[in-house]
Amino acid sequence: MSNKRKTNRGKKSSGPSKSRLPKKSRKKLFAKNNPGAAFFKRRRKDTAKKEKYIAEYTGTISLTRDGYGFVTAEGLQEDIFIPQKRLFGALNADTVKVGVRKMGSDGLRMEGDVLEIVARSKKPYIGILQILGKQAWVIVENKVMPYDISIPAGQADPKDQGKKVAVIVRQWHKGMDAPTGEIVDILGEPGDNNTEMHAILAEYGLPYRFSDEVENAAAAIPVKIEEEQIRERRDFRDICTFTIDPADAKDFDDALSFRKLENGNIEAGVHIADVTYYVRPNDTVDKEALTRGTSVYLVDRTV
Structure with a gap:
């Protein structure tokens, strides 16, 4: 079973092919369509170990649609350029150890190699689940992910065929034809x-x-x-009080009140709900609130 990948950056394949090829031919086809995977075809001693590095850093790698990457390391004012052929299996947002081969000068960036995958990113990729017999793949939508992700046999439910899913890469190392991942959520119909x-939120x-x-x-x-x-609070329930939050708001915690006083003046009150009364320190709701301290606004909702 061959897994057709992107034939060039930014263009997606149609997913798993139904044609069968010998294992050796499949590997050749995979290597041809995925030059960044050359890491799996040659020994590290043929490349990285022969290099003499100026410095080594650990940081987070960001890949581009064109296949190369940049590593941001703590303490560095500039990032480190990593050519596609020097990624050695690193994926977007992985924590990696890099060796610097060239120092930046005359406006050029530092350039280096990925020496080690320190930790795989826990951020999910979003894609469409394709199931063919006992094999399953997630056809990834993110343009900076150069491979589709294989799902182990039995971990994909046939009823979820064609649905949009969130998947995390669990394995991707020498000897593998493709990254293996775990579906962490079924998002629904595309x-x-x-x-x-x-x-969008999951990604x-x-x-x-x-x-x-x-x-x-x-x-x-x-x-x-x-x-x-x-008894401990001022009671405004008999005074005309109304929220200023819109009808589609997720919470109604701002309000105004209005009344005419005996001397003829108008009293306007501004009220903020005492939300903390309902939340106790370190309880379940409090801990959840800590993870949602920043409001994120989408077209039709707020998180």
Whole structure:
């Protein structure tokens, strides 16, 4: 079974092919279509180990659509350019160790090699699940990911064929024809509004669902106001008070009040909800709130 990859950067293949080729031919085809995977065809001692490096750094690599990458390391004011043939299996957002071969000068960047994959990125890739017999692949949408991701047999449900999914790379090393990954979420049918919004949030590591634990904790918060709280606060319930939040807001925590005083003056009140009353330090809701401290606005929702 051959897995047709991108024949050139930025263009996607149609996914797994139904034609069969001998294993040796499949490997040759894969190497031809994926020059960045040459790491798996030659020993590191033939390249990296023979180099004498000026310096070594550990940082995060960012790949481009053209196949090369840049490593940002703590303490460096500039990033390190990594040619495609020197990536040695690194994928976008991986933590890598790099050796610098050329120092930057005359406006040029430092240039180096990836020496080691320190840690694979935990950020998911978004793609379409394709199942053919016992084989499954995620056809990745991200242009900086040069490979489609293989899903181990039995880990893809046939009913999810053609759906958009989030997948994390679990293995990608010498001797493998393609990265192997794990589907961490079934997002839904491509083109559906919720599916596409969840895909955007998932790709950028933003929350788009609440866990059952958080949902249950929120549902258990009492809505009845205790008499003690009423005695300790000023009661505006008999005064015309209205929210200024729009009808589609996720929370209604800002309000204005209005009343005419006996001396003829108009009193306008500005009110902010005491949301913290319902949240206790280090409880389930509090911990979830810490992960959502920054509001992210999409076209139809706020996270």
